[in-house]
Amino acid sequence: MDRAKTNGMSVAALVMSGLTVILGSNLIFALMAGGLGITFALLSRGDRRMSVSSKVALIVCIVGIIASIIITAYMMTAMVRSGAMEYYIHMFEDALRQQQLY
Numbered sequence: 001m002d003r004a005k006t007n008g009m010s011v012a013a014l015v016m017s018g019l020t021v022i023l024g025s026n027l028i029f030a031l032m033a034g035g036l037g038i039t040f041a042l043l044s045r046g047d048r049r050m051s052v053s054s055k056v057a058l059i060v061c062i063v064g065i066i067a068s069i070i071i072t073a074y075m076m077t078a079m080v081r082s083g084a085m086e087y088y089i090h091m092f093e094d095a096l097r098q099q100q101l102y
Contacts (some may be wrong), residue, residue, distance in 0.1 A: 009044035013037050013057035020064030030068035037061035 016037030023029040041058040044051065050058075079085045 007044075009040045010051055010054045010057070013040035013044055013054055013061070016040060017057040017060035017064065020061050020068070024064055024068045025071055027068050027072040030064060034061040034065040034068070 016033050019033040020030050020037055023033055037057055038061050041050070041054045041061065044054045076085075079088075
C-alpha cells in the first residue's frame, strides 16, 4: 500500500512539472504548479530514497519556476522600456474617470 502512494505522488510530481513548463509564461500558475510539483516530489520519498522520476520532477519544477520568473521580469522590462506600460496606465485611469471612481 505504501508503494502505491509513493508511485502516485511521483506521477503527480511529474504531471505538475509538465504543467510548470507549459504554464511558464504565466507566473502565478507556474508558481502554483511548481510548488505542488516540488511538494509531491518530496512527499513521494517517504522513508526511502527519492526515485529517479521524483528527482527529475523536482529539478524540472525548480527550473520551470526560475524560467517563469525570468520570463516575467523580461516581459515587464520590455513593457516599461517600450512605453506600453504608460499607455495601459492611462487607459486604466481613463476608464476609472468614466466610472467616476478616480
